[in-house]
Structure formats: C-alpha cells, structure tokens
Amino acid sequence: MSQQTKKGHFPWKHIIGFLISIALTLVAFATALWTDWSSTTIFIIILIFAVIQAALQLVMFMHMTEGEDGGLISGNTLFGFFIAIVIIVGTYWLMTSGHMHMGMSM
Amino acid sequence: MAHDHNVNPNAPLEYQSEAGRLNITGFWTFLGAEIALFSTLFASYFALQSRVGDGPTSIEMFEAGLVMIMTMLLLTSSFTCGLAIHEMRANNVKGVIGWMIITLILGAGFIGYELYEFVHYVHEGVTLGTSAHWSMFFILLGTHGLHVSIGIGWIILLLIQLARRGLTPKTASKVFISSLYWHFLDVVWIFIFTCVYLMGMVN
Numbered sequence: 414m415s416q417q418t419k420k421g422h423f424p425w426k427h428i429i430g431f432l433i434s435i436a437l438t439l440v441a442f443a444t445a446l447w448t449d450w451s452s453t454t455i456f457i458i459i460l461i462f463a464v465i466q467a468a469l470q471l472v473m474f475m476h477m478t479e480g481e482d483g484g485l486i487s488g489n490t491l492f493g494f495f496i497a498i499v500i501i502v503g504t505y506w507l508m509t510s511g512h513m514h515m516g517m518s519m
Numbered sequence: 520m521a522h523d524h525n526v527n528p529n530a531p532l533e534y535q536s537e538a539g540r541l542n543i544t545g546f547w548t549f550l551g552a553e554i555a556l557f558s559t560l561f562a563s564y565f566a567l568q569s570r571v572g573d574g575p576t577s578i579e580m581f582e583a584g585l586v587m588i589m590t591m592l593l594l595t596s597s598f599t600c601g602l603a604i605h606e607m608r609a610n611n612v613k614g615v616i617g618w619m620i621i622t623l624i625l626g627a628g629f630i631g632y633e634l635y636e637f638v639h640y641v642h643e644g645v646t647l648g649t650s651a652h653w654s655m656f657f658i659l660l661g662t663h664g665l666h667v668s669i670g671i672g673w674i675i676l677l678l679i680q681l682a683r684r685g686l687t688p689k690t691a692s693k694v695f696i697s698s699l700y701w702h703f704l705d706v707v708w709i710f711i712f713t714c715v716y717l718m719g720m721v722n
Contacts, residue, residue, distance in 0.1 A: 493551035497558030504562035
C-alpha cells in the first residue's frame, strides 16, 4: 500500500497550510488597517500575501500537482489565472486611462 | 469493483477508476472557467470602484470585525474539508462524513453572516441600485455566496449517498471533486477579502 492509504497518518500538511493561511490573513489585515503606508504600497503587499495563500490552497489542500494529470491540471489552472489577470488589468486600464473620453464631447 | 477496468491499487481511491480520474481532471477544467467568470466580476468591480455617486463609500460601510469572522469561518471550513479528504485517504468513512458536516456548519455560518451583512446594508439604505460601486459589490459577493450555498446543498446530497454506499472509487471521486469546489471558493474569498474588503477599508 502507498503511504496515502495508510491509517492514522497525522495531517501535518493541512495543519501547516492552515496555520500559514491564518498568519497571512492576519498580517494582511494588520498591513491594511494599522499602517499609514500609501494605498498602492499596501495593495501590492497584501496582493502578494493573497497570491501566496491561494497557491497554498491549490497545492496543499487541493493537491493540484499530484496524480497522473497533475501537470495538465496545473497548466490549465495557471492559464486560467493568466486569463484572469489579462481581463482584470485590461479592463481596469481601458476603463480608467482616459480612453473612455474618446468620441465624447468633452 | 469489477466494472472498473483500469484500477491502480496504489493510487488514492478517487483516482483508482478511469472515470473518477477523468472526472477530477474535467472538474479542474470547469474551475478554470470559474476563474474566468470571477475575473470578469473583479474586473468590473475595479473599473467601477470609484463610482460611488451620492451613496456611501466602502470605508463608511465595512466593519472589520464582521469581515474577519467571515474570513475565519470560510478559511477554517476549507481546512476541515481538507481533513475530510485526509480521512478519505485513510479509508475512514465516518471521519469523512464528520469533517464534512463541520465544513458545512462553518459554511452555513459564513452564509448567515453574509446575509446579515447584506440585510444590514439594505437597512442603511445601501442596495444594488445605490451606485455602480455597490452594484458590483453585491453582484461579486452575491455570486460567491450563491456558489457557497450551492456547494452546501451539493455536499449534503453527496454525504447522503456516501452514508448509503460507503467509500467506493465512484463516491470517493465525487467527494474529492466537491472538496475541490469548496477549496476553490475559499481561493476566491481570499481575493474578495484582499481586494474588496481590505482595500475598501484603507484610507
């Protein structure tokens, strides 16, 4: 039998993942509410924390990289995040950079 | 297990049948589409974030304590859902059902607080029609909350099936897929927490 089907194996991976997630959540909270840094600085810092925490969930809780199709699944998910970044950054840039005023009377 | 041709006894139960393995891979493809769905909502939220009109801004409405309770409920539910899968790999069906029930209670608590928050905002006069900002807030948060609610109903049905049929490659792959869905909703929440709530409370 492989080790994954062994009985009574203590879930260290999950507990470590959970504790790191809580720590990242609290540090992000403290950074946003209890510092007087500029909002851009805060946004970049807490976004990095969010990406780390999301990666943790995907790899440690969702077992993204394991199994026969691990490579395919990881590639598919990373492509999904790439599409998400293009949509979000592209939309924000288009809607806020002044293109909206083209063709308008002002 | 006579109907499962490509059984690999060394793999975890949910990967043992060809159908189970392909269903898991297929579900990840669905999650890729869900990432795209939520990205369009986040994109609209960011684009309309500053359009508050005559209505209040985020910082006037958000309550840090409530946000932290909701975040901790969902984060803990994601952890207990992970423990359910851990028990499934130890072939302990009672452990799976027990941790999944705790997961559902935490999820229901999350939904309860979210409904409380929405009702509270509506009482304060902040609704879907208050401003573009609040329209996107309710649509983004509502879509996520709807996903969590559907997840609760789905997992209840799966647990009934699990109690009746026990752990087989078929039920195991279904439970594993529902766990992927649940963890994914926590991943989405991490970004809602960061981009909507925390940034909304930054001066």
